[in-house]
Amino acid sequence: xxxxxxxxxxxxxxxxxxxxxxxxxxxxxxxxxxxxxxxxxxxxxxxxxxxxxxxxxxxxxxxxxxxxxxxxxxxxxxxxxxxxxxxxxxxxxxxxxxxxxxxxxxxxxxxxxxxxxxxxxxxxxxxxxxxxxxxxxxxxxxxxxxxxxxxxxxxxxxxxxxxxxxxxxxxxxxxxxxxxxxxxxxxxxxxxxxxxxxxxxxxxxxxxxxxxxxxxxxxxxxxxxxxxxxxx
Amino acid sequence: xxxxxxxxxxxxxxxxxxxxxxxxxxxxxxxxxxxxxxxxxxxxxxxxxxxxxxxxxxxxxxxxxxxxxxxxxxxxxxxxxxxxxxxxxxxxxxxxxxxxxxxxxx
Ligand SMILES: NC(=O)c1ccc[n+]([C@@H]2O[C@H](COP(=O)([O-])OP(=O)(O)OC[C@H]3O[C@@H](n4cnc5c(N)ncnc54)[C@H](OP(=O)(O)O)[C@@H]3O)[C@@H](O)[C@H]2O)c1
Numbered sequence: 001x002x003x004x005x006x007x008x009x010x011x012x013x014x015x016x017x018x019x020x021x022x023x024x025x026x027x028x029x030x031x032x033x034x035x036x037x038x039x040x041x042x043x044x045x046x047x048x049x050x051x052x053x054x055x056x057x058x059x060x061x062x063x064x065x066x067x068x069x070x071x072x073x074x075x076x077x078x079x080x081x082x083x084x085x086x087x088x089x090x091x092x093x094x095x096x097x098x099x100x101x102x103x104x105x106x107x108x109x110x111x112x113x114x115x116x117x118x119x120x121x122x123x124x125x126x127x128x129x130x131x132x133x134x135x136x137x138x139x140x141x142x143x144x145x146x147x148x149x150x151x152x153x154x155x156x157x158x159x160x161x162x163x164x165x166x167x168x169x170x171x172x173x174x175x176x177x178x179x180x181x182x183x184x185x186x187x188x189x190x191x192x193x194x195x196x197x198x199x200x201x202x203x204x205x206x207x208x209x210x211x212x213x214x215x216x217x218x219x220x221x222x223x224x225x226x227x228x229x230x231x232x
Numbered sequence: 233x234x235x236x237x238x239x240x241x242x243x244x245x246x247x248x249x250x251x252x253x254x255x256x257x258x259x260x261x262x263x264x265x266x267x268x269x270x271x272x273x274x275x276x277x278x279x280x281x282x283x284x285x286x287x288x289x290x291x292x293x294x295x296x297x298x299x300x301x302x303x304x305x306x307x308x309x310x311x312x313x314x315x316x317x318x319x320x321x322x323x324x325x326x327x328x329x330x331x332x333x334x335x336x337x338x
Contacts, residue, residue, distance in 0.1 A: 059290075
């Protein structure tokens with residue numbers, strides 16, 4: 001059986017790094033990207049240095065993937081940035097950065113990946129949202145709004161891509177201890193976690209478990225869905 | 233250059249036939265009706281064909297064009313009526329960008 005080709009964005013560290021290792025262990029050919037070079041390498045993994053919001057870099061990356069692998073089975077749009085601030089104090093440049101990475105990056109990768117996937121009539125795309133969207137987390141207006149955009153975007157393109165055999169779903173993690181939430185005060189995180197049905201931090205294995213499910217061939221009847229962790 | 237574009241478009245239609253088991257009549261060459269009243273493509277078919285043409289243009293000529301943007305969709309006579317009108321439209325876009333296409337023959 002041929003190995004699945006899996007593209008994961010934001011693999012330098014955090015959840016993305018874990019997912020890259022996880023899918024290499026499962027025998028996938030894994031391709032990743034981030035703005036800066038990772039300090040790790042594993043066999044069976046290829047890295048691109050690219051900003052997910054840079055259209056020409058993204059196109060060049062896909063062109064190289066097409067040449068080398070000729071196909072793409074899975075896309076995991078993990079790259080994301082957050083910003084914690086009262087919205088009255090948020091500079092426009094922060095808003096632009098957050099939207100660029102979280103929304104435009106997700107859009108570009110979905111578009112280019114689906115072009116490749118539609119040729120083989122098969123594909124699995126998983127996008128990243130957060131519980132900060134449904135929980136209306138104060139102090140994260142732009143981050144939560146960008147991740148709400150990802151949910152709606154996923155729901156619409158799931159319909160547009162269904163005829164091509166491509167499913168598109170979203171995972172909504174709870175707080176997980178990575179650099180992303182390092183600047184959020186512990187008390188704020190605890191307040192957030194208390195609002196979950198299961199009040200604990202999430203971990204990378206919880207995320208991988210949901211993505212494993214979305215990527216399964218048997219999940220062909222599941223699309224346009226958002227699965228929140230922790231019972232949110 | 234127009235000949236190259238024409239070959240790319242007709243090739244893309246050929247690939248499309250093979251991939252989706254369709255029978256767009258290639259012998260009509262540039263007169264193949266694509267989309268619209270007499271068209272052989274439904275809207276989904278048009279999306280796939282446009283994607284395939286865009287990708288081949290990129291692979292073979294190194295040009296990256298968006299064929300179905302608001303400008304194309306809002307034109308009174310669609311550039312996607314026949315293979316010939318698509319070829320003309322691509323040449324026009326390329327001319328605007330790089331001045332490389334000869335002017336269309338019809
Ligand atoms: N951790 C949480 O509590 C939590 C909760 C809910 C949802 N999430 C979501 O989970 C995803 C991963 O988060 P994380 O916790 O792993 O964050 P992280 O530890 O900060 O890692 C983010 C990763 O994305 C890359 N990245 C950021 N911006 C990029 C860009 N413009 N282009 C390319 N790569 C970019 C980073 O590498 P470079 O800096 O080298 O580019 C890094 O590898 C995000 O979408 C996040 O919103 C996380």
